[in-house]
Amino acid sequence: MTNFVELSIAKAINAGIRKAMQDNSKVLVFGEDVARLGGVFRVTEGLLDEFGDKRIFNSPIAESGIIGTAIGLAMRGYSPVAEIQFDGFIYPAFDQIVSQLAKLTNRSEGFVDMPVVIRVPFGGGIGAVEHHSESPEAYFAHTAGLRVISPSNANDAYWMIQQAIKSRDPVLFFEPKRRYWQKGQVNLDEPPQDMHSGRILRAGTDVTIATYGPMVVTALQAAEIAASEGRSIEVIDMRSMSPIDFGLIVESVRRTGRLVVAHEASTFVSISSEVAAKITELAFYHLEAPVLRVGGFDVPYPAAKLEEKFLPDADRILEAVDRVMAY
Amino acid sequence: MTASEKDIPMVQLLSPEGDFSVPSEYAGYAEFIKELREEDFLKFYRDMARIRRFDNEATALQRQGQMGLWVPAVGQEAAQIGSGHAVGPNDHIFPSYREHGVAITHGVDLMSIIKMFRGVNHGGWNPEETRFHLYAIVLGTQVLHATGYAMGLNFDGKVGTGNKDEDLAVITYFGDGSTAEGDVSEAFLFAATHKTPQVFFCQNNQWAISSQVESQTTVPLYLRGDGFGVPGIRVDGNDVLACYAVTKKHMDDARAGLGPSMIEAFTYRMGAHTTSDDPSKYRDETEYEMWKSRDPITRFEKFLRKQGIGDEFFAEVEAAGDQLATEIREATFALQEPSIESMFNHVYSEPHPLITEQLAWLKGYEASMGGHEGAPATEGDVNYGGAR
Numbered sequence: 233m234t235n236f237v238e239l240s241i242a243k244a245i246n247a248g249i250r251k252a253m254q255d256n257s258k259v260l261v262f263g264e265d266v267a268r269l270g271g272v273f274r275v276t277e278g279l280l281d282e283f284g285d286k287r288i289f290n291s292p293i294a295e296s297g298i299i300g301t302a303i304g305l306a307m308r309g310y311s312p313v314a315e316i317q318f319d320g321f322i323y324p325a326f327d328q329i330v331s332q333l334a335k336l337t338n339r340s341e342g343f344v345d346m347p348v349v350i351r352v353p354f355g356g357g358i359g360a361v362e363h364h365s366e367s368p369e370a371y372f373a374h375t376a377g378l379r380v381i382s383p384s385n386a387n388d389a390y391w392m393i394q395q396a397i398k399s400r401d402p403v404l405f406f407e408p409k410r411r412y413w414q415k416g417q418v419n420l421d422e423p424p425q426d427m428h429s430g431r432i433l434r435a436g437t438d439v440t441i442a443t444y445g446p447m448v449v450t451a452l453q454a455a456e457i458a459a460s461e462g463r464s465i466e467v468i469d470m471r472s473m474s475p476i477d478f479g480l481i482v483e484s485v486r487r488t489g490r491l492v493v494a495h496e497a498s499t500f501v502s503i504s505s506e507v508a509a510k511i512t513e514l515a516f517y518h519l520e521a522p523v524l525r526v527g528g529f530d531v532p533y534p535a536a537k538l539e540e541k542f543l544p545d546a547d548r549i550l551e552a553v554d555r556v557m558a559y
Numbered sequence: 560m561t562a563s564e565k566d567i568p569m570v571q572l573l574s575p576e577g578d579f580s581v582p583s584e585y586a587g588y589a590e591f592i593k594e595l596r597e598e599d600f601l602k603f604y605r606d607m608a609r610i611r612r613f614d615n616e617a618t619a620l621q622r623q624g625q626m627g628l629w630v631p632a633v634g635q636e637a638a639q640i641g642s643g644h645a646v647g648p649n650d651h652i653f654p655s656y657r658e659h660g661v662a663i664t665h666g667v668d669l670m671s672i673i674k675m676f677r678g679v680n681h682g683g684w685n686p687e688e689t690r691f692h693l694y695a696i697v698l699g700t701q702v703l704h705a706t707g708y709a710m711g712l713n714f715d716g717k718v719g720t721g722n723k724d725e726d727l728a729v730i731t732y733f734g735d736g737s738t739a740e741g742d743v744s745e746a747f748l749f750a751a752t753h754k755t756p757q758v759f760f761c762q763n764n765q766w767a768i769s770s771q772v773e774s775q776t777t778v779p780l781y782l783r784g785d786g787f788g789v790p791g792i793r794v795d796g797n798d799v800l801a802c803y804a805v806t807k808k809h810m811d812d813a814r815a816g817l818g819p820s821m822i823e824a825f826t827y828r829m830g831a832h833t834t835s836d837d838p839s840k841y842r843d844e845t846e847y848e849m850w851k852s853r854d855p856i857t858r859f860e861k862f863l864r865k866q867g868i869g870d871e872f873f874a875e876v877e878a879a880g881d882q883l884a885t886e887i888r889e890a891t892f893a894l895q896e897p898s899i900e901s902m903f904n905h906v907y908s909e910p911h912p913l914i915t916e917q918l919a920w921l922k923g924y925e926a927s928m929g930g931h932e933g934a935p936a937t938e939g940d941v942n943y944g945g946a947r
């Protein structure tokens with residue numbers, strides 16, 4: 233009999249990390265305030281009592297140091313799970329991530345592997361001050377050697393964090409912070425799929441919307457509204473931003489002929505740029521309209537009172553749907 | 560020695576004239592020299608002479624177009640050979656990119672280093688086998704890796720057990736220029752808070768490309784770790800015995816669980832930063848001459864001769880150096896070009912669709928252009944736009 237529990241996304245990640253730590257004594261958790269406090273979002277709450285301070289510990293407030301020491305620990309045979317407290321704080325670690333973590337396996341001709349997970353609460357919508365609402369995933373998706381994923385629901389959160397920890401490659405694990413408290417059923421017995429394949433969440437015939445992370449809920453809302461207006465929207469949760477499951481999107485676009493790609497990140501040179509280019513190449517004769525992108529504007533993430541105007545909502549997605557339907 | 564240098568305590572056991580003497584405050588270090596036998600002294604000399612001969616040959620090969628770049632370590636042989644031999648056989652070494660001398664003390668094939676600077680690969684030796692990790696080009700990054708590794712040794716219970724065959728420590732090499740990098744400061748902090756079994760070995764060779772050390776710090780570098788909780792000491796980096804003894808003591812202490820420490824080896828980069836550099840544009844000739852009088856190899860030769868080692872030994876070392884140079888030269892000429900596939904190998908440890916797709920595309924493209932995979936293109940092979 234399958235074992236289901238209802239968990240929030242935050243609690244599901246917590247449960248996934250706990251399971252990974254139980255399964256493998258080499259899994260270590262560290263970052264700023266992750267131990268006694270359980271992190272500023274309490275994602276690692278309770279792990280200190282269960283595993284002790286040699287398995288989970290606070291790091292100095294030094295992001296490059298967090299990732300640099302994670303690399304050294306991985307060289308020693310550990311599987312570090314490092315938390316970067318907020319998206320906008322990852323940049324001090326940029327060199328250690330893109331020049332070291334991403335390249336060491338290649339540099340060493342395979343003698344060294346880097347089973348490091350970097351957990352990053354990302355995205356906006358929580359009324360935060362500057363640097364706490366960003367979506368930096370494209371920087372990392374652009375870098376060879378890294379894997380980049382994001383769960384949109386509790387079941388995926390529980391399983392994808394475990395799959396990321398098991399991977400022998402470095403994984404950027406972007407957690408949709410404004411959805412941390414969104415609850416869902418978690419199947420504790422069986423993973424839904426591998427961490428890099430996308431999933432059709434809602435079948436439709438007129439337009440495909442591909443998105444990931446916190447925007448998945450928004451896309452489903454848009455599809456619901458569209459349905460009430462007689463339009464049939466297919467919603468794809470990409471789940472993985474590097475690599476991207478293009479096969480699933482192509483297969484969907486062959487049926488719908490229209491594609492809108494949505495995310496919170498600014499659109500210029502973004503994940504949606506890559507999807508638009510690649511789908512145009514792979515499904516050109518099936519497209520009835522150009523691929524449209526819906527994302528944040530190409531401005532610095534605005535002050536909190538303006539973020540609702542910056543972040544795409546269901547209406548902004550539907551505006552793009554209207555435009556692709558107009559062709 | 561400048562006035563400011565004279566005021567700073569520095570462990571020196573060999574004078575520039577090759578006389579061995581032990582100031583009372585450094586008697587603890589000299590104990591480690593008493594354990595050495597003549598064959599150890601001869602090994603130190605052989606390795607210093609060997610690495611200098613190798614280094615000069617590598618510079619010549621670069622000048623002849625056989626390598627894109629060379630990074631000479633001439634002048635720093637005592638700091639590298641002395642410290643390298645003090646590192647235990649199971650300890651781990653995290654080098655920067657100029658540690659050719661340390662490399663030979665741990666059995667790294669010198670051709671691995673040549674390959675890297677010739678552009679055949681980015682390193683590619685097995686760090687678990689040699690315990691000598693890959694060269695790090697971005698300054699200071701390896702210091703954090705070393706600290707993380709040392710944290711792992713703590714978690715493994717490999718520190719301070721009292722079992723000398725089991726306990727391990729880490730040494731990381733970096734230069735005076737690297738101390739300006741934030742990663743080095745962060746590493747001091749992580750090391751201190753985790754009480755890692757670790758020695759921070761800073762070769763202060765006085766120059767960060769064209770910037771003098773005085774522009775990198777206003778406080779002597781051996782004091783850099785103090786505020787973080789990592790005590791330091793300055794050693795004469797051109798005195799192979801002092802470098803050996805101080806490193807041995809600090810590595811033993813690290814293995815015993817006494818925590819991290821820093822060694823500043825006060826030395827001199829007698830050559831250029833790299834073969835792309837021109838020190839004559841920024842460096843005073845009289846400074847070079849002064850440091851030449853402190854040459855670490857000449858100094859140790861004087862010491863050995865005073866111990867009764869004669870011409871025969873030095874002639875034998877010179878001949879071995881010539882032999883090495885010939886072997887390196889021939890092996891460099893014989894290096895194969897890397898295969899196209901090697902670019903796509905090990906980008907990830909697990910399969911990745913983009914890599915698979917792009918490699919397949921490139922193979923098809925190469926085949927369509929009439930190229931020969933893995934073989935160096937010669938003029939006759941080039942297909943100009945496929946017009947056949």
